[in-house]
Amino acid sequence: MEVEFLGVGSALCPRRNASLLIGNLVIDIGPLIYPLLIGRDIKHVLLTHAHGDHILGLWHFLHFRTFNDSEKVKVYGSKSTLERAKQLLEATIERSNLSRLLVEWQEVENTFQVEDQTIFTKVLPHSGEIKTNIYRIGKLAYATDVIDSLENVSFYKGIEVLIHGVGKKEHNHTPVEEVIEIAKQAGVRRLYLTHYCEEEELAEDWVRWAQEGEIINV
Secondary structure, three states: OEEEEEEOEOOOOOOOEOEEEEOOEEEOOOOOOHHHHOOOOOOEEEOOOOOHHHHOOHHHHHHHHHHHOOOOEEEEEOHHHHHHHHHHHHHHOOHHHHOOOOEEEEEOOOEEEEOOEEEEEEEEEEEOOEEEEEEEEOOEEEEOOOOOOHHHHHHHOOOOEEEEEOOOHHHOOOOHHHHHHHHHHHOOOEEEEEOEOOOOOOOOOOEEEOOOOOEEEO
16 A cells, blocks of 8 residues: 655644545645645545644635536545534535535544445544544554544554654644654554654654655555
């Protein structure tokens, strides 16, 4: 499975918003991600949560598809995330154009199917009423913008690659050292850190800072 880092940044720095591309599926579309999707055959959008740096690119992506595409795109997420995404579109797109959007909304819980791929999900706390879905796709797990802990190690066991967002605990994220410990306890072979501004020195050779445009195989 080929995985491309479309963006690896947080909302507070000039890096592109954290986002992944896996085949015809994209995880999160922040405002800086849409231009990278032009001309790509995207059929599925997986949302982690409803903060702007993860969903504001949906306006461009869904609105402009009505001019060039005839096939619906499926957007997956928790009930609350999808509700907020719909509210965003309703507030910014003319009513006459809303009915033309080529989109199918799919609420997810626990386990769901995207084409022939089974995806597992779990909801973790993030900020206030905003909760985040983390996802497990084959031997890959993706978790960003969460307050994670060792209590969730079982979700990551058996995977080879973990892509995990980092940040200050007081900002409702998981610090680097805690992410590394979670990955160790889960037996992860490769850990890529995302959703960051500045890189810090890493002592573990199996831990890396994800890079914009980087492509890995899982």
